[in-house]
Amino acid sequence: MLKRISRIRLIKFNSLGISSVFQVGDTNEIDMKIKVLAVQRSLSTFYENEGSFNRKEYQIFQQQAVKPIPETGVQSAFCHEVPVIHVRSIKIQGVSSSSVFHVGAASHVRGDARIKHIRQIQSPRSQSPAKSI
Numbered sequence: 001m002l003k004r005i006s007r008i009r010l011i012k013f014n015s016l017g018i019s020s021v022f023q024v025g026d027t028n029e030i031d032m033k034i035k036v037l038a039v040q041r042s043l044s045t046f047y048e049n050e051g052s053f054n055r056k057e058y059q060i061f062q063q064q065a066v067k068p069i070p071e072t073g074v075q076s077a078f079c080h081e082v083p084v085i086h087v088r089s090i091k092i093q094g095v096s097s098s099s100v101f102h103v104g105a106a107s108h109v110r111g112d113a114r115i116k117h118i119r120q121i122q123s124p125r126s127q128s129p130a131k132s133i
Helices: none
Strands: 005-013 021-024 027-041 084-092 100-103 106-120
Touching (some): 021 027, 084 100
Parallel strands (some): 005 084
């Protein structure tokens, strides 16, 4: 792996979310995983059994992650006369949900985000929450 110095003069970073990485410098391996069950309701209603869930009920948490095709043996050569990465300024609003912001070299980067978002919207004719979609 290449060994270089990473220099950033100015960075403005608003938000770094769950299972995300902010890395400056060379990295051998980055592995990010997240599993989220989010429920959004039009009415603030809370039930006794909330806070835990059975992952077997949701297929997205059971599926195998898609693996990239292995390298095909492409050969390359690099010559870095100045082994320094210079960055003048960076402004980032947010990095979230098993994502990475990286300045430098990385040998292996893996990210797996599983998010099941359920929205329970109240019907205009009814006072009780509608069934989830």
